Amino acid sequence: MSPLALGAPANDNVGHASILTLGMAAAFNNIGATVQAGEVSPGAGSGLSCRTQDGWCYNNTTPSNTLWYSITASADPLVVFVQQASTANLQLALWQADDPNNFATFHKIAANDDGNDYYAPGILPVTGLNAGGNYLIQLSGQPGYFGTGGSIQASAVAQQSLAGGHLGAGGIGLFRFTLASAIKPTDYFVIDTGGSTFNTEIGLYDSHGRLVAENDNIDSRNLNSALRFGFAGTHGTSLSAGEYTLALGGFNTIFRNGEIDTSFNQQGDFMINLQSTQNVTLPAAPSRLAVDGSILPASIEEVQLAQGFLGQREVLFIPFILEGDISSTDWAVIHTTGSAIDTEIALYDARGHLVAENDNIGSGNLLSRLSFGFDGDHGDGLAAGEYTLAVGGANTIFRDGLDVTSASQWTGDYAVYLQTSAGVSLMAIPEPAHVQLMCAGLALIGFRLWLRPRR
Numbered sequence: 001m002s003p004l005a006l007g008a009p010a011n012d013n014v015g016h017a018s019i020l021t022l023g024m025a026a027a028f029n030n031i032g033a034t035v036q037a038g039e040v041s042p043g044a045g046s047g048l049s050c051r052t053q054d055g056w057c058y059n060n061t062t063p064s065n066t067l068w069y070s071i072t073a074s075a076d077p078l079v080v081f082v083q084q085a086s087t088a089n090l091q092l093a094l095w096q097a098d099d100p101n102n103f104a105t106f107h108k109i110a111a112n113d114d115g116n117d118y119y120a121p122g123i124l125p126v127t128g129l130n131a132g133g134n135y136l137i138q139l140s141g142q143p144g145y146f147g148t149g150g151s152i153q154a155s156a157v158a159q160q161s162l163a164g165g166h167l168g169a170g171g172i173g174l175f176r177f178t179l180a181s182a183i184k185p186t187d188y189f190v191i192d193t194g195g196s197t198f199n200t201e202i203g204l205y206d207s208h209g210r211l212v213a214e215n216d217n218i219d220s221r222n223l224n225s226a227l228r229f230g231f232a233g234t235h236g237t238s239l240s241a242g243e244y245t246l247a248l249g250g251f252n253t254i255f256r257n258g259e260i261d262t263s264f265n266q267q268g269d270f271m272i273n274l275q276s277t278q279n280v281t282l283p284a285a286p287s288r289l290a291v292d293g294s295i296l297p298a299s300i301e302e303v304q305l306a307q308g309f310l311g312q313r314e315v316l317f318i319p320f321i322l323e324g325d326i327s328s329t330d331w332a333v334i335h336t337t338g339s340a341i342d343t344e345i346a347l348y349d350a351r352g353h354l355v356a357e358n359d360n361i362g363s364g365n366l367l368s369r370l371s372f373g374f375d376g377d378h379g380d381g382l383a384a385g386e387y388t389l390a391v392g393g394a395n396t397i398f399r400d401g402l403d404v405t406s407a408s409q410w411t412g413d414y415a416v417y418l419q420t421s422a423g424v425s426l427m428a429i430p431e432p433a434h435v436q437l438m439c440a441g442l443a444l445i446g447f448r449l450w451l452r453p454r455r
Contacts, residue, residue, distance in 0.1 A: 039066065082150055188230045191273070211257050258376045301421075322424055334389060
């Protein structure tokens with residue numbers, strides 16, 4: 001190998017490659033950098049050569065003012081990303097060398113020219129490297145781009161399973177995690193549903209219940225979903241540290257700030273995979289399957305408010321006390337999953353004011369659902385206090401003042417459930433009767449069923 005050129009950077013020669021530490025960015029400037037005699041080139045990439053991971057742009061395959069780096073691989077996949085000046089156009093190649101002093105022994109592993117929309121190079125996750133093995137990184141500047149500064153970072157990509165299981169038709173999956181450090185443009189962060197058996201959609205929410213990003217299909221031929229942040233991040237080049245919730249649904253799920261609409265009838269097995277160059281912490285307590293097919297964090301309890309038989313024109317009143325406020329990041333859902341009739345429900349506050357009502361969950365689904373807080377179809381919050389839930393069959397009319405009129409011809413079994421991240425206490429419920437009889441029976445001696453209090 002040739003000696004260092006006068007005034008060249010210390011790592012101009014592959015024999016003097018700078019050592020990179022995984023996860024640590026290193027500043028560079030290639031002023032005075034040269035090319036060694038016989039220096040390797042990865043050649044042109046396949047297909048759209050500039051964007052591929054096996055070579056450089058077809059019209060610029062000759063190394064120019066190169067710098068060299070050495071990295072020790074871990075058992076995790078390896079990525080290499082560059083931040084460069086807006087006028088720069090650099091190139092990367094990853095090599096394994098039998099003899100670092102002999103270019104003839106170099107074996108190309110990966111190479112890239114334009115890894116993102118700013119023409120910065122980036123090597124996406126490379127698997128199969130030998131843990132503890134040494135590898136060489138070649139950073140080349142295309143002709144005419146001398147005096148270019150920037151930073152280079154090689155990182156290990158940790159792979160985790162965020163969740164897996166079976167999602168019921170119309171269900172919602174909520175999976176929480178904590179990102180310890182912010183994702184930067186030289187990081188890699190991907191959440192995907194690869195391995196799922198149905199057409200998934202995912203939405204990412206921050207700790208305030210705001211929608212950060214969403215995705216339906218990876219592409220026209222792949223019905224799985226993926227969110228990408230960091231280098232070449234299609235959903236953002238950065239992501240703040242903090243707590244997040246990944247919401248999972250099927251095709252036609254709609255994600256908004258503080259609202260998730262699920263009108264799909266698909267169901268199936270799912271997998272949610274997470275890859276990150278930054279530390280991600282998962283909750284110690286696993287998520288749990290709710291009666292309505294949703295997958296909920298362990299902090300959200302589900303209790304059966306009532307079950308039984310409802311006759312024609314009968315209305316059931318269920319009094320309960322919500323022990324804590326429901327805010328935009330909390331969860332409160334009332335649903336009639338398991339009922340054999342076309343239900344209608346309405347929620348009244350302690351003054352008899354009609355808070356919200358629902359007939360059908362969606363087209364083709366005759367069950368009923370009210371939601372507040374994080375999935376606030378009927379409001380982003382619900383104050384602590386006394387409430388009464390009214391349940392009837394189709395053709396029930398709800399008005400203020402607990403004024404309920406039912407012309408329902410439905411008869412059959414019913415079931416009502418409450419999911420909440422705040423404590424709730426229930427009171428004894430009489431047998432269903434006509435509205436007039438029920439209104440007279442609301443003065444009850446109650447008993448209290450305590451759930452886990454909100455954190």
